[in-house]
Amino acid sequence: MTTWNEDLETGHPSIDEEHRELIRQLESLKVAVDAGADREHVTDLIVILQRYAHGHFSREEAHMARVKCPAHHANCMAHKEFSERLDGWLELLTRSGTPRSLVLDVQSESMDWIRRHITKIDCQLRHCAPVAPEPAGEPAM
Numbered sequence: 001m002t003t004w005n006e007d008l009e010t011g012h013p014s015i016d017e018e019h020r021e022l023i024r025q026l027e028s029l030k031v032a033v034d035a036g037a038d039r040e041h042v043t044d045l046i047v048i049l050q051r052y053a054h055g056h057f058s059r060e061e062a063h064m065a066r067v068k069c070p071a072h073h074a075n076c077m078a079h080k081e082f083s084e085r086l087d088g089w090l091e092l093l094t095r096s097g098t099p100r101s102l103v104l105d106v107q108s109e110s111m112d113w114i115r116r117h118i119t120k121i122d123c124q125l126r127h128c129a130p131v132a133p134e135p136a137g138e139p140a141m
């Protein structure tokens with residue numbers, strides 16, 4: 001099962017690889033739930049996803065700022081909103097005993113969000129040079 005396609009490619013290799021990893025983790029979560037994984041395993045996968053998403057968002061925001069992507073601000077706002085939803089879902093899952101139906105809702109909403117987000121916002125990176133030169137430092141004194 002793969003849901004990756006070229007519509008999701010930003011043209012920035014490290015960002016694309018991290019997006020593939022996010023999608024792989026979401027696919028693994030679905031596979032685990034379908035295979036009857038226990039609550040502890042499912043929670044672990046969601047925590048790993050949450051940590052990876054937070055790290056990815058920070059790296060992508062720094063990259064967009066560096067290449068002066070016009071979508072930088074919209075990207076930061078969207079990441080903040082999704083991070084808050086993910087935190088809320090994790091809390092709800094923990095409180096409610098991680099029922100299978102709720103995990104599948106979270107998985108499916110997250111997959112929809114990430115694909116929409118990559119297509120609409122992250123793919124604006126296509127208009128930015130993949131590797132911008134580092135700004136010149138101050139001359140040594």
Ligand SMILES: [Fe+2]
Nearest residue numbers: 060075121122
């Ligand atoms: Fe993004």
